[in-house]
Structure formats: C-alpha cells, structure tokens
Amino acid sequence: MAQGKSRLDLLQGTLDLLILRALRADAMHGWAISERIQQISRDVLQVNQGSLYPALHRLEHRGWIKAEWGISELGRRARFYSFTTSGRKQLEIEADNWNTFIDVIARVLRMA
Amino acid sequence: MWWWKDAFLRLRALLLRREMDEELQAELQSHLEMQARKNLSAGLTPQEARRQARLQFGGFESAKEECRDARGVNFVETLSRDVGYAFRGFRRTPGFTAVALLALMLGIGSNTAIFSVVYAVLLAPLPYPNPDQLVMVWSKVNGHRNSVSAGDYLDWKRQNTVFQDVGAWSGGNFNLSV
Numbered sequence: 001m002a003q004g005k006s007r008l009d010l011l012q013g014t015l016d017l018l019i020l021r022a023l024r025a026d027a028m029h030g031w032a033i034s035e036r037i038q039q040i041s042r043d044v045l046q047v048n049q050g051s052l053y054p055a056l057h058r059l060e061h062r063g064w065i066k067a068e069w070g071i072s073e074l075g076r077r078a079r080f081y082s083f084t085t086s087g088r089k090q091l092e093i094e095a096d097n098w099n100t101f102i103d104v105i106a107r108v109l110r111m112a
Numbered sequence: 113m114w115w116w117k118d119a120f121l122r123l124r125a126l127l128l129r130r131e132m133d134e135e136l137q138a139e140l141q142s143h144l145e146m147q148a149r150k151n152l153s154a155g156l157t158p159q160e161a162r163r164q165a166r167l168q169f170g171g172f173e174s175a176k177e178e179c180r181d182a183r184g185v186n187f188v189e190t191l192s193r194d195v196g197y198a199f200r201g202f203r204r205t206p207g208f209t210a211v212a213l214l215a216l217m218l219g220i221g222s223n224t225a226i227f228s229v230v231y232a233v234l235l236a237p238l239p240y241p242n243p244d245q246l247v248m249v250w251s252k253v254n255g256h257r258n259s260v261s262a263g264d265y266l267d268w269k270r271q272n273t274v275f276q277d278v279g280a281w282s283g284g285n286f287n288l289s290v
Binding site for chain 2: 050053054057060063069076077078079
C-alpha cells in the first residue's frame with residue numbers, strides 16, 4: 001500500500017457510481033473492483049473493502065449488475081460481476097447527477 | 113423493471129439460505145486470499161500477508177451482516193426467530209398462557225355471539241322485496257307515537273296515494289306446548 005499520500009474517504013452514495021464505472025469495461029470480481037477503483041483514482045480514493053460487498057449485493061438486487069461464479073486468476077472460485085442494460089442507463093443517470101452536484105457545489109464555493 | 117429481479121433474488125436467498133451464506137463466505141474469503149497474495153508479492157511473510165489482508169478488509173462479520181441486509185432476508189429470519197422465542201416463552205409459563213388464551217377465547221367468543229344477534233335483529237335487511245323502501249307509519253296521540261286503530265288503518269289503506277301498498281301487523285300472545 002502506498003503510504004504518505006493523503007487518502008480521501010468516499011462520499012456517501014458515490015461508491016455505487018464508482019462500481020458501475022469500474023465495471024463498464026469488463027466483468028470483475030470484488031477484489032479487482034476495489035483495486036481498479038484505487039488504481040484509476042491514482043490511490044487517492046480509499047474503498048472500504050468491507051462496504052464494497054454490501055454495495056455489490058445491493059446493486060445486484062436492483063438489477064444493475066449481475067453476478068456469476070467463475071474462476072479467478074488464482075484458479076479459485078470467485079464471483080464475477082458484470083453490467084446489465086439497466087446498469088448502463090443507471091451509470092449515465094448517476095454520472096449526470098454527480099456532474100450536476102459538483103457544478104452546484106463549485107458555484108457555491110465561488111460565491112464570495 | 114428491477115423489482116422482479118429483486119424479488120427473485122430475495123426468494124432464492126430465503127429458500128437457499130445456507131447455500132447463499134456459503135456463497136457469501138466463499139466470496140469474501142476469496143477476496144481475502146487475493147489481498148493476501150498481493151501483500152505477499154509486496155514482500156510480507158505469508159502469515160503477515162494474511163493478517164494484513166484481514167485488517168485491510170475491516171469487519172468481516174459485519175460486512176457479511178450488511179450483505180444479508182442487502183439481500184433482505186434478515187427481516188424474515190428475525191421474524192421467525194421472534195416467533196420461536198414467543199412460543200418458548202408460552203411453554204415456560206403455562207399458567208399465564210392458559211389465562212391469556214382463556215381471555216382471548218371468551219372475548220372473541222362473546223363478541224361473535226353478540227354480533228350475530230345484533231346482525232340478525234338490527235343490521236340484516238328484512239326478508240321482503242326492496243327492503244330499503246319499507247317504512248313504518250304511526251299515529252300521533254298527545255304528541256306521542258301511538259299504534260294505529262283498525263279504523264284508521266282501513267282509511268289509510270283506502271285513501272293511500274303515496275305508498276305502493278299498506279299493511280298492518282299486531283302482536284299477540286299464545287300458549288304453545290311442544
């Protein structure tokens with residue numbers, strides 16, 4: 001683990017967005033998702049591994065991702081998550097929401 | 113529509129509770145192994161790699177609990193456990209249970225009995241055609257309702273223009289032997 005760099009805790013509700021975004025390319029198991037998020041955020045975002053799985057199960061229940069058992073790179077059974085069509089739509093919605101959110105916050109901060 | 117997918121997963125989680133728990137255990141376990149492997153390749157001893165993986169994961173059991181919450185079976189499990197607990201409590205205090213049962217039986221029984229009488233006497237529609245059009249007319253003596261004399265009744269019946277028909281009834285006393 002890279003030390004010394006300050007890490008940000010995830011904002012409430014952003015984990016879903018990050019998971020959906022990380023899964024956009026291909027199916028991954030939970031550990032790879034947490035690695036991917038850290039990697040694409042250049043180690044700034046710290047995903048709490050314990051809260052990743054409840055989020056995955058929740059998203060699966062909402063039908064945005066689906067899970068299948070497969071064989072991991074270690075040759076062991078692992079649960080692979082992948083996108084569904086409604087997940088793709090949800091990613092667009094959540095990304096839009098997020099962009100609106102940062103626009104608004106930025107505007108508020110610029111206000112003297 | 114996501115709800116049927118949700119319902120399907122919930123039903124599966126409920127019926128295959130043990131399998132789902134094993135799957136969950138296996139899923140989280142494989143996460144720990146992958147993290148340990150990463151730690152190992154970072155130069156930790158095997159034991160330390162596993163220990164760090166656990167630490168990095170955080171609360172293992174609480175994560176499992178949250179996953180179960182996400183699947184929404186915890187409610188049913190809690191409910192069945194509560195019902196079981198209640199029945200064990202009843203068995204432990206038979207006196208209290210008997211009194212409670214008796215009170216409920218008497219309450220429900222007498223309620224049912226009283227209501228069936230009230231229904232037959234007050235609520236049930238009368239056994240005539242168009243019972244909602246039925247009215248009762250009285251005569252008035254010194255400002256008080258009074259029964260109608262036979263002569264009045266015959267006059268009313270003859271001169272009636274507002275009712276479809278007029279009839280009369282009277283009470284009577286009989287001695288019956290069975």
